[in-house]
Amino acid sequence: MRTVAVIAFDGISPFHLSVPTLVFGRAGIGGPAPYRVEVCAEYPGTVHTPAGFTLDVRHGLDAVTRADTVVLPSWEPGSPLSGPLRAALHTAHASGSRIVGLCLGSWAVAASGLADGREVTTHWSAADALASAFPAVQVRADRLWSDLGDIVTSAGVAAALDCCLHLVRSDLGSKYATELARELVTAPHRNGSQAQYIPVAVPDTVDNDPIEHAMTWARTHLGDPIDLDSWARIALMSRRTFTRRFRDRTGNSPQQWLLTQRTEHARLLLETTTDTVEHIAAETGFGTAVSLRHHFHRILDTSPAAYRADFQGPRKVRP
Structure with a gap:
């Protein structure tokens, strides 16, 4: 079982703290959780929130150093990292842990120095201040999240949910992430491209939205040729x-949105069927196995066969 350490601090927003515990720990949802989630703090005990209630946090920073994933769900911009917290993050990262900064948690990631020379994503309102405070990092405010493998950062509020679901999808596969998103009543995969550009708000009159209608039509015709x-x-x-x-x-x-939809459908078929890669390529509109392998590797940095092996295990593929 994977272990996730979520770092709390005095003044943390309960919503930001709840996102990783909800997605990774299924808190309030029920059912078996594939992650063991430990909420921790530099000073275990009572943690105050701006919501008028306090939290009893039992774990200290030792939870950070033994976790597979460390989540900073938020931060106070301008607040420095303490020596012990910085050391714990560096120890965890050096041992192979994935460091995740959600929303303003990217400020703490930048302050740790672990992202120097690399990029971080944060809430658009804090982007300029973050870039000014940490010129060694490249700050992105046009993305839902940035996944560098060892360092993952996200934009604010709902994007934190998107980012956590993305990590679940990376760890456990598209099928599990989609089912979890359905339980959360949220989109299983909200992205426009590999760069994760933020979509604009959905119009109130969705039923009369021609773009929404065109997207729905395309999702039901992924296996067909679709010219612009x-x-x-x-x-x-x-x-x-x-x-x-x-x-x-x-x-x-x-075109890029359609390519993403086809890739996601291919992921699901690789996880849930024994169809050949050639058959899946035809079903998802890639046409040939060569085309599917090319785009699959470009977008997901793996092959269809390796992806199937990771999320389905050894099974006999249908001839």
């Missing part, structure tokens, strides 16, 4: 207008 002109006609728009409106709506081009 035909797709634009589904939305009753010209190609140029459709491309512009689609980018405004999702943060990415129609």
Whole structure:
């Protein structure tokens, strides 16, 4: 069982603290949790929150050094890292732990020095201040999250949920993450591209939204050839207008969004069926196994066969 240490501190927002405990520990959902979650603090005991109640935190920083994943769910911008906390983060990172900064938790990640020369994502409102305080890191405010493998950071509020679900998907597969997202009543995979550009808000009149209608149509025709002109006609728009409106709506081009949908569907089929790669390529609109392998490796940095082995184990593939 994977262990997740979530770091609390005096003044932490209960919502930010609840996100990793909800997603990784299934707190309040029920059912078996594949992660053991330990909320910890530099000074175990009573932790105050701005919500008018206190928390009883029992674990100290020793939980950080023994965890597979360490989550900083938030931080107070401008507050320095203490020596013990910085040392605990460096010890965990050196031993192979994944360090995650959610929302303003990216401030603590930057302050640790672990992301020097690399990029971090944070809430848009704190991006300029973070970049000014830590010029050694590249700050991104146009993404839902950045996953560097050992360092993961996210934008704020709902993006923290997106990021945690992304980590669950990376660890346990698309099927488990999708089922968990369904229980949370949230989108299982909210992204526009590998860069995770933030989508704009969904219009109130979704039923009359032509872009939403075109996206729904495309999801039900992933195995078919979909050219941009035909797709634009589904939305009753010209190609140029459709491309512009689609980018405004999702943060990415129609072609890249479609490629992501096809890749996600291929992931699910690799996890849940014994179909050959050739069959899955046809079912998901990639056409050939070569094309599927190319895009799969480019987007996920692994092969379909390796992905299946990781999340399905050795099984006989259908001839």
